[in-house]
Amino acid sequence: MARADETLGRAEESARFNPRGGQAREIQPRLRIALTGLELCYVSLRSLCRALLDRAYFVPVEEETVYTADVRTALADVMDSTADALRHVVQVIAATESPDPARADVAAALVQLQQRRDHLSSLLLVDPHADAGAWEQHGALLSAVDRLRVEVEATVRAPTSEWRPEPVTERQRQAVRRIVDARAARRDTRRRRKP
Numbered sequence: 001m002a003r004a005d006e007t008l009g010r011a012e013e014s015a016r017f018n019p020r021g022g023q024a025r026e027i028q029p030r031l032r033i034a035l036t037g038l039e040l041c042y043v044s045l046r047s048l049c050r051a052l053l054d055r056a057y058f059v060p061v062e063e064e065t066v067y068t069a070d071v072r073t074a075l076a077d078v079m080d081s082t083a084d085a086l087r088h089v090v091q092v093i094a095a096t097e098s099p100d101p102a103r104a105d106v107a108a109a110l111v112q113l114q115q116r117r118d119h120l121s122s123l124l125l126v127d128p129h130a131d132a133g134a135w136e137q138h139g140a141l142l143s144a145v146d147r148l149r150v151e152v153e154a155t156v157r158a159p160t161s162e163w164r165p166e167p168v169t170e171r172q173r174q175a176v177r178r179i180v181d182a183r184a185a186r187r188d189t190r191r192r193r194k195p
Helices: 002-016 022-057 069-094 100-123 132-155 170-193
Strands: none
Touching (some): 022 069, 022 132, 069 132, 100 132
16 A cells, blocks of 8 residues: 555656646546545455454354354455455446546445445344344454445545646745756757857
8 A cells, every 4th residue: 555655646747747637636536535435445345354353262162153154245345345356346446537437336336345244244133131242243343344345336436626736836836946057057058069
């Protein structure tokens, strides 16, 4: 993520001094929003994995497995829907035309993710008085799935404004002026030397 952020920063700086940077001004907000959103998706995914680990670590001895086959299948379906939504995020970011059709694909994948999450929730129902630990861990797992869904949704939101480069400071303007003046002076010196 750090490398992607650094690369995007260099592209922003390059677009700042490029008079034909219109395409960058259009795409840059989507890239910045998506990069931030994907970073938050990564954090949410780590939380989801931690919730799974916590349940696996504290499984009662009398239980053969942490989750039944139905729950494991439902959890795999949830993760599959998440991956599908993230694949569509790439289409939103990379869209050269309007990203709206790709956003609709993400929305459809998120609807499917919500349906699968609801199915998983129904399978994880447990009486909090009978097994408070399982109830708490299942809640943490479902909460992590919800956070992940929200972060994927935020990743493809439409930018509220067009990107504008930061204004050039006086110090930067003076540095550019010195470079231009030095180049002009060298050019004049070369012209005078030529017979």
